[in-house]
Amino acid sequence: MTEAGRLIEMLEAWRAGAPWARLDPRRVGIVSSHAAGPLQVVLRSVYETRGVRYELRPAPSRTLQSAPGPDPWSSLPLPADAPIGAEVTLRRSMGLTTAFDCARCGAIGESTCHRCGGRGSVSSSGSTSRCPTCNGRGQQKCTLCGGSGGVLGDPSIWARLDSHEEVRWCASAEPLPDEISDALHEAVGEWPVLQRVEARPTLDARDLVGFRSHVLSPQLLELALALLAHPGIPDGARLHAQILEVRQPEVIAARLASGTQIHVWGDPVRVHPSRPLLSWRGRLLPFLAR
Numbered sequence: 234m235t236e237a238g239r240l241i242e243m244l245e246a247w248r249a250g251a252p253w254a255r256l257d258p259r260r261v262g263i264v265s266s267h268a269a270g271p272l273q274v275v276l277r278s279v280y281e282t283r284g285v286r287y288e289l290r291p292a293p294s295r296t297l298q299s300a301p302g303p304d305p306w307s308s309l310p311l312p313a314d315a316p317i318g319a320e321v322t323l324r325r326s327m328g329l330t331t332a333f334d335c336a337r338c339g340a341i342g343e344s345t346c347h348r349c350g351g352r353g354s355v356s357s358s359g360s361t362s363r364c365p366t367c368n369g370r371g372q373q374k375c376t377l378c379g380g381s382g383g384v385l386g387d388p389s390i391w392a393r394l395d396s397h398e399e400v401r402w403c404a405s406a407e408p409l410p411d412e413i414s415d416a417l418h419e420a421v422g423e424w425p426v427l428q429r430v431e432a433r434p435t436l437d438a439r440d441l442v443g444f445r446s447h448v449l450s451p452q453l454l455e456l457a458l459a460l461l462a463h464p465g466i467p468d469g470a471r472l473h474a475q476i477l478e479v480r481q482p483e484v485i486a487a488r489l490a491s492g493t494q495i496h497v498w499g500d501p502v503r504v505h506p507s508r509p510l511l512s513w514r515g516r517l518l519p520f521l522a523r
């Protein structure tokens with residue numbers, strides 16, 4: 234459909250809301266029309282993060298040198314059906330126990346008594362007596378390491394896939410009324426896609442060749458490269474896939490025979506300013522209502 238045809242269709246949808254108040258869109262005299270929506274560049278990245286989690290148990294003695302834990306990126310593959318946004322636990326077949334100093338008590342083997350808060354005494358009904366839990370010492374045996382100051386950890390590796398969208402708006406060549414640009418920037422819209430580049434595992438400048446050849450503007454390419462340099466994912470994460478899209482919300486700018494410029498946009502359709510399209514009754518009634 235041509236821009237002009239689409240414009241008439243949108244104006245008719247708008248007019249259907251209050252047919253008595255508006256002129257027939259086919260009779261308003263549209264001299265020219267063009268797409269005026271600001272371009273949006275969106276980079277969606279699917280990435281994986283990993284870490285090691287330990288199931289801790291008391292060690293017989295304190296360890297003065299902690300062994301390094303396993304590398305979370307070592308050969309354990311992520312299951313092919315790993316969901317986005319949920320953690321998956323990857324276990325090694327052989328146990329790889331790691332010894333640590335106990336972090337709860339600072340490897341001392343004792344921690345502040347939870348009952349008396351370290352005071353050694355407790356009060357009840359006006360009288361103070363020696364704390365029965367720590368026997369007045371104010372310290373109790375550490376519940377994590379059992380007093381040895383050391384713990385053993387059985388590692389498991391967690392991994393999760395997440396997706397993230399970074400969005401940049403391209404400064405419009407022609408200014409839009411504030412009402413429209415504010416609403417567009419606030420809307421979370423799946424705008425119509427003008428261009429799309431998809432790659433696994435990651436996009437790089439070469440993947441943008443298609444983008445470059447069909448390009449909308451050097452400014453868009455610059456935005457795309459800036460997004461790829463800063464995809465907004467955590468440090469150390471690994472990329473699985475990226476999709477780069479240029480989207481454009483539908484905003485049609487039109488010039489009427491009267492010389493007035495209007496913008497037609499949105500769902501439900503809105504017109505800015507609507508005054509040139511109102512009949513005398515449409516203008517009079519809001520006036521009288523004031």
Ligand SMILES: [Zn+2]
Binds near residue numbers: 347351364368
């Ligand atoms: Zn106590």
Ligand SMILES: [Zn+2]
Binds near residue numbers: 335337338375377379
């Ligand atoms: Zn401890």
